[in-house]
Amino acid sequence: MNPEPAVASALSRSYKHGFVTAIQADTLPEGLDEGVIRRISDKKGEPEWMLVWRLAAYRHWLGMTEPRWSSVRYPAIDYQAISYYSSPFADARTPVSLAEVDPKLLATYEKLGIPLDERLSLAGVAVDAVFDSVSVATTHQKMLAQKGIIFCSMSEAVREHGELVRHHLGTVVPSGDNFFAALNAAVFSDGTFCYIPPGVRCPMELSTYFRINAARTGQFERTLIIADRDSYVSYLEGCTAPMRDNHQLHAAVVELVALEGAEIQYATVQNWYPGDEEGRGGIYNFVTKRGVCRGARSRISWTQVETGSAITWKYPSVILLGEGSEGRFNSVAVTHHHQQADTGTKMIHLGANTRSSILSKGISAGHGHNAYRGLVKINAAADHARNHSRCDSLLLGGSCSAHTYPYIEVKNASARVEHEATTSRIGEDQLFYARQRGLLAEEAVALIVHGFCAEVLRELPMEFAVEARKLLAVTLEGSVG
Amino acid sequence: MLNVEGLHAAVGDRPILRGVELTLRPGEVHALMGPNGSGKSTLVHVLAGRPGYRVTAGRATLDGVDLLAMEPEQRAGAGVFLGFQHPVEIPGVSQQLFLKTALNALRRRRGEAELDASDCRERILRATRSIGLEESILSRSVNAGFSGGEKKQNELLQMATLTPRLALLDEMDSGLDIDALARVSQGIQALRGPDRAILLVTHHQRMLDWVVPDRVHVMIEGRIVLSGGSDLARELERRGYGWLMEEAA
Numbered sequence: 001m002n003p004e005p006a007v008a009s010a011l012s013r014s015y016k017h018g019f020v021t022a023i024q025a026d027t028l029p030e031g032l033d034e035g036v037i038r039r040i041s042d043k044k045g046e047p048e049w050m051l052v053w054r055l056a057a058y059r060h061w062l063g064m065t066e067p068r069w070s071s072v073r074y075p076a077i078d079y080q081a082i083s084y085y086s087s088p089f090a091d092a093r094t095p096v097s098l099a100e101v102d103p104k105l106l107a108t109y110e111k112l113g114i115p116l117d118e119r120l121s122l123a124g125v126a127v128d129a130v131f132d133s134v135s136v137a138t139t140h141q142k143m144l145a146q147k148g149i150i151f152c153s154m155s156e157a158v159r160e161h162g163e164l165v166r167h168h169l170g171t172v173v174p175s176g177d178n179f180f181a182a183l184n185a186a187v188f189s190d191g192t193f194c195y196i197p198p199g200v201r202c203p204m205e206l207s208t209y210f211r212i213n214a215a216r217t218g219q220f221e222r223t224l225i226i227a228d229r230d231s232y233v234s235y236l237e238g239c240t241a242p243m244r245d246n247h248q249l250h251a252a253v254v255e256l257v258a259l260e261g262a263e264i265q266y267a268t269v270q271n272w273y274p275g276d277e278e279g280r281g282g283i284y285n286f287v288t289k290r291g292v293c294r295g296a297r298s299r300i301s302w303t304q305v306e307t308g309s310a311i312t313w314k315y316p317s318v319i320l321l322g323e324g325s326e327g328r329f330n331s332v333a334v335t336h337h338h339q340q341a342d343t344g345t346k347m348i349h350l351g352a353n354t355r356s357s358i359l360s361k362g363i364s365a366g367h368g369h370n371a372y373r374g375l376v377k378i379n380a381a382a383d384h385a386r387n388h389s390r391c392d393s394l395l396l397g398g399s400c401s402a403h404t405y406p407y408i409e410v411k412n413a414s415a416r417v418e419h420e421a422t423t424s425r426i427g428e429d430q431l432f433y434a435r436q437r438g439l440l441a442e443e444a445v446a447l448i449v450h451g452f453c454a455e456v457l458r459e460l461p462m463e464f465a466v467e468a469r470k471l472l473a474v475t476l477e478g479s480v481g
Numbered sequence: 482m483l484n485v486e487g488l489h490a491a492v493g494d495r496p497i498l499r500g501v502e503l504t505l506r507p508g509e510v511h512a513l514m515g516p517n518g519s520g521k522s523t524l525v526h527v528l529a530g531r532p533g534y535r536v537t538a539g540r541a542t543l544d545g546v547d548l549l550a551m552e553p554e555q556r557a558g559a560g561v562f563l564g565f566q567h568p569v570e571i572p573g574v575s576q577q578l579f580l581k582t583a584l585n586a587l588r589r590r591r592g593e594a595e596l597d598a599s600d601c602r603e604r605i606l607r608a609t610r611s612i613g614l615e616e617s618i619l620s621r622s623v624n625a626g627f628s629g630g631e632k633k634q635n636e637l638l639q640m641a642t643l644t645p646r647l648a649l650l651d652e653m654d655s656g657l658d659i660d661a662l663a664r665v666s667q668g669i670q671a672l673r674g675p676d677r678a679i680l681l682v683t684h685h686q687r688m689l690d691w692v693v694p695d696r697v698h699v700m701i702e703g704r705i706v707l708s709g710g711s712d713l714a715r716e717l718e719r720r721g722y723g724w725l726m727e728e729a730a
Contacts, residue, residue: 427569428532428533429569430569430571432531432532432553433565433569433571434571434579434583435530435552435553435554435557436529436530436553436554436556436557436562436563437557437579437583437587437639437643438554438557438558438583438590439554439582439586440554440586441554443582443586447574447579447582448571448574450573451571451573451622451623452572453573454573454574455573
């Protein structure tokens, strides 16, 4: 009667990106100290100010402890057992043309469906490809540069656009913000930098594709996007990693800055290796993402589809400073087998007439553990601020769990804050109904889940919505018999 | 076409069906009546393969093929359609998508080529009109926020789209006002066909004024105790089930 026995005997799930690329790598030995940070900085040919910033973050980090307030559980991480830098290039300082890049690397991205040859790439999408600790290639840079748009790896930005980076780096997520953000600030190796000049509407989707390849290596990338006055950019990140028995750490930082009238849409399709059905291996995804609507009428939206990782710990947030600015958070998080997710957002209303909306869809199957954790804070000066939050949870089987932790702090009487939450179960009734019409149980689950997530998937650029829908179906394979 | 012989079934440890005998031929409409809890709905759910409904003895075949050995979706592929008394909601899934997915799933199962989007759309639109529904119902989520009458009509829309050989319609008249009952009844009447058999589970005689059955069966305590022509329904309306229950006891 209950789909649960079928859930318990779930088939092994197919993770299609679990291959390893055999490639010579320049990898630092495991362990972390000031010497390691100096070597990373030196390998990247960074200016002195950057090294000073890193070292300050490292010293701060030494005095911090790992956060324990979230609902995720994992054994202690040995930070001396991780390598903090691995590059497929012998010398990361010299940018290489695509012709010089190892064909194995290009083949890797093609296999992942992300061709780096501009002639083959997805129409209307520019890609920055990050492989372990470095950016391999960035496409369409010349075309974007004609509009004054800077789209490059963070390493290149630090070297070529130092003042712009220095002016904004750490202004949204300070280097001492939290344990993982401090670690990132000390050792970040690459990531993406975007700057959209005033009044420019970025003509293509900008994206970064993160790939972890090396074993026992952490990936610590840092992304900074600045949308100047009245500009617009839509940005997407994708992530995959090989299947390995041990856990790997991914601790990224993303900072978004929207000036007056600007709009940033940031979307993530996260498919890090989730571990096997026994919970062996998988990525620990401990990420700090935050945007600031600095100018009036600016807008930032986060849309995320989180299907991978053994543990997901992330709260993409928006600080609503500019008057009439708007923040949105749309999320689908799936946990299957022994995956854990503690994810949500913070909407910090500082300016008057600021608005925010939160739409969270959590799906749990197997022994998955899924928590929404969100803060809506309305400060005293934020007159007539509005928030609407909705958190829906969907359960498959009886061994998984869903939790909702909404925190609401209101210091202004004119605020209007609404919160709704629902929990439902894919029941035998729904499955039987769809099967009676000829659908296989798996097809029925995929259809029901698709319906459950439809409002969020609609927020994704079209190609990625299709990808995300397939990914959801694959992730839940074997969740019913 | 449908042959049910000596069918016994239990839900959990509770025996419900205790030796059902029933034969439907192509083109026939049979009404299955009886008091609450007599096993009418259980019979149609057992025939459709609902998990948790355990067959303990007997046989059920469709065109000679053993239905009971098949998964629910295989039975659907063989041409069995169950119209639900309480159709479930599937939020966020449009009717159009659901019908298209079901239609192509059934075609794949029968080894037929899938229909492309425009052929699907055409077929679904024709079905929608034949049931007397507005096209706008196709963009709504499956059964979500539907009125009682709309839910029942929507079951008929699915039936009209999927063109089953055997339709088992479970209490399509429950909870309807007179106008909705007329619409649903006319819909069923329009779905009669020379190659199709329909089994109508109903409590009331009213629907049978519109959909005149070829045979009427009365089920009491898991067995068909009396069968007759359409007059039997009127007699039951007048006399109730009491006298039959006494005879059965």
